[in-house]
Amino acid sequence: MTLEEQQDRVRASFDKQGLMATLGASLETVLPGKVEIALTPRPAVSQQHGFVHAGAVSAIADSAAGYAALSLMPAGTGVLTTEFKINLLSPATGDRIIARGQVVKAGRTLTLAQAEVFAQTGREERLVAFLTATLMSIEGREGISD
Amino acid sequence: MTLEEQQDRVRASFDKQGLMATLGASLETVLPGKVEIALTPRPAVSQQHGFVHAGAVSAIADSAAGYAALSLMPAGTGVLTTEFKINLLSPATGDRIIARGQVVKAGRTLTLAQAEVFAQTGREERLVAFLTATLMSIEGREGISD
Amino acid sequence: MTLEEQQDRVRASFDKQGLMATLGASLETVLPGKVEIALTPRPAVSQQHGFVHAGAVSAIADSAAGYAALSLMPAGTGVLTTEFKINLLSPATGDRIIARGQVVKAGRTLTLAQAEVFAQTGREERLVAFLTATLMSIEGREGISD
Amino acid sequence: MTLEEQQDRVRASFDKQGLMATLGASLETVLPGKVEIALTPRPAVSQQHGFVHAGAVSAIADSAAGYAALSLMPAGTGVLTTEFKINLLSPATGDRIIARGQVVKAGRTLTLAQAEVFAQTGREERLVAFLTATLMSIEGREGISD
Numbered sequence: 001m002t003l004e005e006q007q008d009r010v011r012a013s014f015d016k017q018g019l020m021a022t023l024g025a026s027l028e029t030v031l032p033g034k035v036e037i038a039l040t041p042r043p044a045v046s047q048q049h050g051f052v053h054a055g056a057v058s059a060i061a062d063s064a065a066g067y068a069a070l071s072l073m074p075a076g077t078g079v080l081t082t083e084f085k086i087n088l089l090s091p092a093t094g095d096r097i098i099a100r101g102q103v104v105k106a107g108r109t110l111t112l113a114q115a116e117v118f119a120q121t122g123r124e125e126r127l128v129a130f131l132t133a134t135l136m137s138i139e140g141r142e143g144i145s146d
Numbered sequence: 147m148t149l150e151e152q153q154d155r156v157r158a159s160f161d162k163q164g165l166m167a168t169l170g171a172s173l174e175t176v177l178p179g180k181v182e183i184a185l186t187p188r189p190a191v192s193q194q195h196g197f198v199h200a201g202a203v204s205a206i207a208d209s210a211a212g213y214a215a216l217s218l219m220p221a222g223t224g225v226l227t228t229e230f231k232i233n234l235l236s237p238a239t240g241d242r243i244i245a246r247g248q249v250v251k252a253g254r255t256l257t258l259a260q261a262e263v264f265a266q267t268g269r270e271e272r273l274v275a276f277l278t279a280t281l282m283s284i285e286g287r288e289g290i291s292d
Numbered sequence: 293m294t295l296e297e298q299q300d301r302v303r304a305s306f307d308k309q310g311l312m313a314t315l316g317a318s319l320e321t322v323l324p325g326k327v328e329i330a331l332t333p334r335p336a337v338s339q340q341h342g343f344v345h346a347g348a349v350s351a352i353a354d355s356a357a358g359y360a361a362l363s364l365m366p367a368g369t370g371v372l373t374t375e376f377k378i379n380l381l382s383p384a385t386g387d388r389i390i391a392r393g394q395v396v397k398a399g400r401t402l403t404l405a406q407a408e409v410f411a412q413t414g415r416e417e418r419l420v421a422f423l424t425a426t427l428m429s430i431e432g433r434e435g436i437s438d
Numbered sequence: 439m440t441l442e443e444q445q446d447r448v449r450a451s452f453d454k455q456g457l458m459a460t461l462g463a464s465l466e467t468v469l470p471g472k473v474e475i476a477l478t479p480r481p482a483v484s485q486q487h488g489f490v491h492a493g494a495v496s497a498i499a500d501s502a503a504g505y506a507a508l509s510l511m512p513a514g515t516g517v518l519t520t521e522f523k524i525n526l527l528s529p530a531t532g533d534r535i536i537a538r539g540q541v542v543k544a545g546r547t548l549t550l551a552q553a554e555v556f557a558q559t560g561r562e563e564r565l566v567a568f569l570t571a572t573l574m575s576i577e578g579r580e581g582i583s584d
Binding site for chain 2: 016017018021023042043044045047048049053054055056058059062063078080081082083084085086087088144145146
Binding site: 231233235236250251253258273276278280 | 377379381382396397399404419422424426
């Protein structure tokens with residue numbers, strides 16, 4: 001696949017993730033093995049103290065890691081997260097939250113990817129979360145592609 | 147605190163989590179050290195294959211584990227998730243997704259809680275995810291209570 | 293396989309784990325989906341403060357979880373850990389450390405297992421660690437069986 | 439502390455870890471926020487297929503991450519691992535296994551560190567495991583320093 005085809009593939013899949021639209025998340029950069037997803041803090045994605053909820057942070061971090069993995073897989077292959085761990089280092093607040101996913105090691109069946117999540121306030125950027133995820137590639141299973 | 151006060155406290159905090167309303171999640175059982183949160187699968191919380199997104203599953207599992215921990219903490223103490231791992235065992239689909247959180251070990255500073263997530267279809271119930279989370283109790287920090 | 297065959301299989305595999313002998317760990321109970329491994333605290337398995345090292349705690353917890361998974365797999369199938377998380381809840385000290393592994397969900401390719409690790413002092417038992425592990429079943433790969 | 443004092447501190451603590459001697463692990467590089475520990479594969483640290491046991495890989499990775507964290511902490515402060523996750527990407531075999539720990543984010547109470555574990559065969563190096571760990575700094579608790 002060309003870079004443009006890879007980007008189209010990830011974008012088409014992202015657009016099918018209803019949760020991303022519900023959270024107001026946007027797909028930013030798509031490069032081979034690297035994907036960025038952004039989210040604007042607001043009450044609709046908050047936990048009880050007003051910070052962005054760990055579940056919303058996890059959602060964009062998991063998608064960024066998963067799409068980083070998908071971007072390296074052959075056409076027709078789908079991807080499912082089998083597990084992830086996220087360390088929440090500091091409250092997620094600021095102008096914008098951005099999750100930067102990248103592949104750590106691509107395997108035939110299992111791929112390890114990570115995502116660093118930053119909170120941006122003005123020009124400043126703080127690391128607020130760190131995720132590692134195992135992605136399983138799926139071929140020929142009904143309903144699972146890209 | 148009486149059981150009723152504990153339940154009121156968790157319910158009041160849950161109602162402040164904007165994300166739970168956005169996802170359409172509902173607080174079910176609240177008992178000392180045990181909390182259940184439910185979610186109905188629908189396009190607004192889906193990933194690209196139509197299953198409930200791992201981020202939405204994680205959000206209710208994390209909240210269920212966190213509130214299980216909070217239910218055992220002294221009044222005035224708040225709780226923050228410092229990390230969680232979730233294993234996604236099977237696609238989250240069905241009539242209803244329910245996360246059952248419970249405390250594994252309560253500590254002075256750190257509490258370990260777990261959440262089992264089940265997919266219910268008719269009368270059948272399947273385990274679809276398993277989360278373990280570390281919760282930190284917070285006292286006297288501005289903006290953090292319950 | 294009969295229960296006796298299952299037990300012989302796990303015991304034979306355990307005896308091939310050089311690390312278990314090096315640590316002085318012993319295989320206790322073996323039941324379908326449940327395996328216990330014990331370790332006696334002593335300087336040879338310690339960290340810098342004299343507690344049992346997290347690596348030694350992890351080693352017996354991982355083996356207990358892995359053998360719990362193996363005990364349910366068809367003959368000729370081997371098992372490899374693909375990831376685990378361990379929460380260390382309290383210093384591992386006492387007369388004996390015991391890891392109790394059990395299967396959470398057995399799958400065709402991936403199995404989720406957990407292990408609770410207890411420190412025993414006299415008749416008292418404290419939970420000191422909690423592990424969840426993903427095990428992958430391996431068939432027909434050279435050098436990997438049981 | 440000077441670099442030399444930092445290195446002496448880490449080395450003195452490492453020498454008290456009985457498990458490292460039992461495994462035959464050696465402390466290699468010590469720099470601020472970065473520590474390397476090496477291990478030679480041999481039957482005494484193996485699992486049932488002859489690979490280095492996940493527990494031994496975890497032990498050196500956890501120690502490398504923990505000492506990376508300790509190297510940045512004020513004198514008199516001790517460090518305990520509260521949790522770690524390790525992804526085992528490929529069998530640990532070869533001439534030498536090396537764990538490279540580094541701090542991801544240092545906090546007042548909790549520090550996140552990671553360790554990449556490589557298998558070296560001749561001049562080739564493969565990533566075989568990836569660990570993230572939460573370390574807690576401990577002050578004024580009897581028996582816990584460095």
